[in-house]
Amino acid sequence: MDILETIAAIATPPGPSARGIVRLSGSRAWPIAIETFHPDRPWPAPRYPEIGSGKLAIDGLTPRLPAMVALWPAPRTYTGQAIAEIHVVGSPPILDLLLTHCLTRGARPAEPGEFTLRGFLSGRIDLTRAEAVLGVIEATNASQLDAALQQLAGGLSGPILALRDRILDVVAGLEASLDFVDEPDVDPVERSILSAGLDEAADHLTDLARRLDDRNRPEGYPRVVLVGPPNAGKSRLFNALLGRDRAIVSPMAGTTRDYLTALVACDGLTVELVDTAGIEEAADALESRAQEHRARQSDRADLLLDCWPAPWGPRPVSNRDGRPRLHVETRIDEADRRVASGPIATSSKTGEGLAVLETAIAEALRNGDSGANLPIGTAGRCRGSLLAAIEALRSGSESIQIGAGDELIAFDLRLAVEELGKVVGAVVTDDILDRIFRRFCIGK
Ligand SMILES: Nc1nc2c(ncn2[C@@H]2O[C@H](COP(=O)(O)OP(=O)(O)OP(=O)(O)O)[C@@H](O)[C@H]2O)c(=O)[nH]1
Ligand SMILES: [Mg+2]
Structure with a gap:
């Protein structure tokens, strides 16, 4: 997949609708989009985001249908590249013609999720946000939508990034002291503070992992x-x-x-x-x-409906297990x-x-704990990394308590940093990319 090529796709759902959109991203996005229509007024290619209206002018289509073209300059766009959108009446054959027109002029068909993938690769969004986009698209009810929107606003990645930064600082401190062999290891007072801090971080992540577990069902319904x-x-x-x-x-x-x-x-x-x-x-x-x-x-x-027939008289007092x-x-x-x-x-x-x-x-x-909701895709992907990070933090804290050397502690913390990096997408493996973007639809 070459991310410098210009890509095009129908960005609206399949089937007839009031409006259809063909979206383009890449260096040729603007020229191709501008060529598809006759503007109502002379329209020099802008330097700022701009929308122009006119008539569609593509091969094989005789009636002059109204069209709108919107242009966004790189790099402050969803993909980090120049983006163009052509808005026309949402008729499937017309959209097909329009897409073909774009493809014969130098664009290639976009892969599923490729627009969002480009956004990620250009650093415009992190992985948890890419998943949040997917969560919004896939949301089947209000609470899933809430969860996805919250994550889109940085709900999950913000706190984890901050935690990861703090651990990185500690690692940097430990590793710096390793360079000075003459100096003693971290002093005992500092050690106990450090160990408590790591435990606290592990507790925080354990709580997060538990909430992920609650959300991690394939069907995602309460x-x-x-x-x-x-x-x-x-x-x-x-x-x-x-x-x-x-x-x-x-x-x-x-x-x-x-x-x-x-x-x-x-x-x-x-x-x-x-x-x-x-x-x-x-x-x-x-x-x-x-x-x-x-x-x-x-x-x-998530909720029990405890049934008792009215004709049987008063319900015996049941011992409560705290479940809703x-x-x-x-x-x-x-x-x-x-x-x-x-x-x-x-x-x-x-x-x-x-x-x-x-x-x-x-x-x-x-x-119920609605604030704890996370889009389901994120939950599944992050769980393993969170558990590994928790284990590394606990082991780091233990190493400190038993008076292990700085190298050992630094090793555990590095591991935690790496796993947390996977959650927010700072460390990305091909496997992660594949798992996330394969689930997108084309045009997103
Ligand atoms: N009149 C009346 N009868 C009901 C009502 N609900 C259930 N019944 C009757 O009560 C009996 C038991 O109903 P079920 O729904 O099978 O009860 P259940 O709780 O599923 O029972 P188990 O599967 O054996 O645990 C049946 O004869 C139903 O027709 C109701 O609201 N009104
Ligand atoms: Mg029954």
């Missing part, structure tokens, strides 16, 4: 898991929230054995709803498998009288309370 005793009406509630009969419902206790998942929209938030087996003592191997499934699902839940949960009263149409306060009261038969439940789910998830 998981809402139905739990409760057998016959509580979990499966029927699952169906009711889903709007169709997926799960088997029966008056027999222990109906659900496997767990079922489905995507459900709750108040504008897409969640993965999970139906599980009722909580009970397992009498045989099959039941104990069902309980294992249930336990694993509730361990991975909503108490849901079920089957209230069968109860003689409504429980006065507390849980959300629902009936899957009449539909009562379902809207309230949906709003409560969305609210609980939105109030």
Whole structure:
């Protein structure tokens, strides 16, 4: 891939739309774009970002369609190179003609993510921001979009870069003292301060890694898991929230054995709803498998819906494990009288309370640690590096405490610096580049 070649791509999504855009980046971007249209007014190539309007003038297209050309000079652009955009009516055959026109005049088709890759290679954006761009494009709900936008604004790379800088300073200090063999190693007071600092940094990163773990699911939706005793009406509630009969419902206790998942929209938030087996003592191997499934699902839940049927009377006090949960009263149409306060009261038969439940789910998830959200791609890529950095920092701190020599400490810290560098993209391997940019769409 030669990044000095001029590239072109249709930058708007496939299919007809009100407006379509062909984007070009590289030294020939401006001349090629200017050639595609007759400006309404004489238009000398500008030195500042500028937009000109006119009529499209390309081979094979007789009607003179209105077009707009926008030009941005290098280097303060998304790619760091000269960029041009041609805006026309978003008709796929016209966009194809326009792109072909650009390709016959010296541009080549852009690879997926190549615009963003150029931005990264020219130092305009760091890797976590490139991923944030991807996160914005791929966001399927408001909270994912928030996370991506926050990262785009430097949410993740800022603090890690600062931490990495501080460790680099320490390494530089240690290595400088290595050059003076006569001088003693760092004195004991300084050592204990240093060791505490490293531990603190490791704690901070551990917290970050934990939050990454929470976010690192391929599908990326918050998981809402139905739990409760057998016959509580979990499966029927699952169906009711889903709007169709997926799960088997029966008056027999222990109906659900496997767990079922489905995507459900709750108040504008897409969640993965999970139906599980009722909580009970397992009498045989099959039941104990069902309980294992249930336990694993509730361990991975972002929110538990703890179901208890209203006709059964007051709910026994359950021991709380600190997980976010909503108490849901079920089957209230069968109860003689409504429980006065507390849980959300629902009936899957009449539909009562379902809207309230949906709003409560969305609210609980939105109030959860939203600040900790990270785009999913970043989470997956960074996890290994963060764990390696944490280990290196802890080992560095230990070396200090047992009075190891400066070289050893410096070695650990260098390792931490390198791993943190991978997270923010200061140290980049081909493997990382490939993993990130392969997921982009063409034109971005
Ligand atoms: N009247 C009424 N019956 C309900 C309601 N919800 C569930 N039921 C009935 O209660 C029984 C048990 O419902 P399920 O949804 O299978 O219960 P479950 O919690 O999934 O039970 P297990 O899978 O065995 O753990 C079935 O006969 C349902 O028809 C409700 O809101 N109103
Ligand atoms: Mg069930």
